[in-house]
Amino acid sequence: MTGYGIAHRETDRYAATIEIKSLNSKSLDLSLRLPRFLQDRELEIRNLVTKSLIRGKVNLNLDFVRPRATGAQGSILNKDALALAYRELQELTVVTGASLEQLTALAHALPGSLRIPTDATAATEEEENVPWEELLPLLHEALDRVNQFRRDEGQALTTEILGYLDRIRIQLEDVERHDPTRIEQVRLRLQNHLAEITGSEHFNATRFEQEVLYYIEKLDIAEEKVRLINHLHYFTETVYLPEPTGKKLAFISQEIGREINTIGSKANDSVIQHLVVGMKEELEKIKEQINNIL
Structure with missing residues (x-):
């Protein structure tokens, strides 16, 4: 049977949308589109969809987006890191004779010229590991709407x-x-x-x-x-x-x-x-x- 269901959740860390479309078919033909960090959950998702929808040509799309400034609290600027970078660029203007603007543009253009602090990298990895249990109710909601x-x-x-x-x-x-x-x-x-x-x-x-x-x-x-x-x-x-x-x-x-x-x-x-x-x-x-x- 034909069916359509969509469920959406938005937090300060991410925005997730599950959209399910179903067309008539004598058996279940399921197509999944998942973000990379949920690839290991594909079999579990397939079993849940099969048990709920039984048959149909089904397309499931899980769209997962992170805001540009996820997890920020208070000021979004790292003042200490910014001040240190400014002093280093000023020192380079004396050594090279180039202007501050030229060195700033060069730092952005050259690969590896900027280093991301270790704590920022850890924060990004933590954001990627959104627990599946947190997204599972969203799948059940979309399936309920299809049914x-x-x-x-x-x-x-x-x-x-x-x-x-x-x-x-x-x-x-x-x-x-x-x-x-x-x-x-x-x-x-x-x-x-x-x-x-x-x-x-x-x-x-x-x-x-x-x-x-x-x-x-x-x-x-x-x-x-x-x-x-x-x-x-x-x-x-x-x-x-x-x-x-x-x-x-x-x-x-x-x-x-x-x-x-x-x-x-x-x-x-x-x-x-x-x-x-x-x-x-x-x-x-x-x-x-x-x-x-x-």
């Missing part, structure tokens, strides 16, 4: 599918109303043929009775109508079950299609054939939507 999106879509699909099912019921009722007319037409045809056959000297009453019984049984669609009604009721009950029912609904729809086809082949009537085509059309719409259901 809520799916539930909302499922409610809309339920209404749509039950509408198709009701139209099959209406057409089946039309078959039921027309069936007595079809039977009367069959009876009249048999009477006309009987009048022609009984006048023949080769007429065999026993064989004729067997053929008539076989013919009547072949044209009788009463059992198929009863089974189709039962399948429609069972389908409706299954739609409202709390557990995933996509596969079960697919099996029931196959049985519905089998009974509709049998009614069409046995009826041997143009009106009923027309109604059968209409029922098949609605059933195909149901099957198409079932592919979107877990």
Whole structure:
């Protein structure tokens, strides 16, 4: 099923966003995009997503950004380091004869000319090691929103599918109303043929009775109508079950299609054939939507 969920958290140390998109698929096809420091958590994340979403073509993107001045408290300037650098540059102006501006630009341009203090490097490494347990609730929040999106879509699909099912019921009722007319037409045809056959000297009453019984049984669609009604009721009950029912609904729809086809082949009537085509059309719409259901 399609779904979308996003969760965001922003602190003084980082901003994290987890975005999950899901498209219809018969199995789970998961694509992850994670920051480098979470690569060792990929298997755990995959297991959580698989357990929660079950199936779908899923893209998960975890965007992690650190502010430019993370962890700063009070003044953002290291006054002692800045004063020391200024004195060193002044000394170099005497030695080299270059201006202070020229030496400052040169210090920025030459690799290795500036040294980052050890305490600043340690602070950067500490910022990178954000505990996974701190980001895990964000993943659960995004998954919950995807599933809520799916539930909302499922409610809309339920209404749509039950509408198709009701139209099959209406057409089946039309078959039921027309069936007595079809039977009367069959009876009249048999009477006309009987009048022609009984006048023949080769007429065999026993064989004729067997053929008539076989013919009547072949044209009788009463059992198929009863089974189709039962399948429609069972389908409706299954739609409202709390557990995933996509596969079960697919099996029931196959049985519905089998009974509709049998009614069409046995009826041997143009009106009923027309109604059968209409029922098949609605059933195909149901099957198409079932592919979107877990």
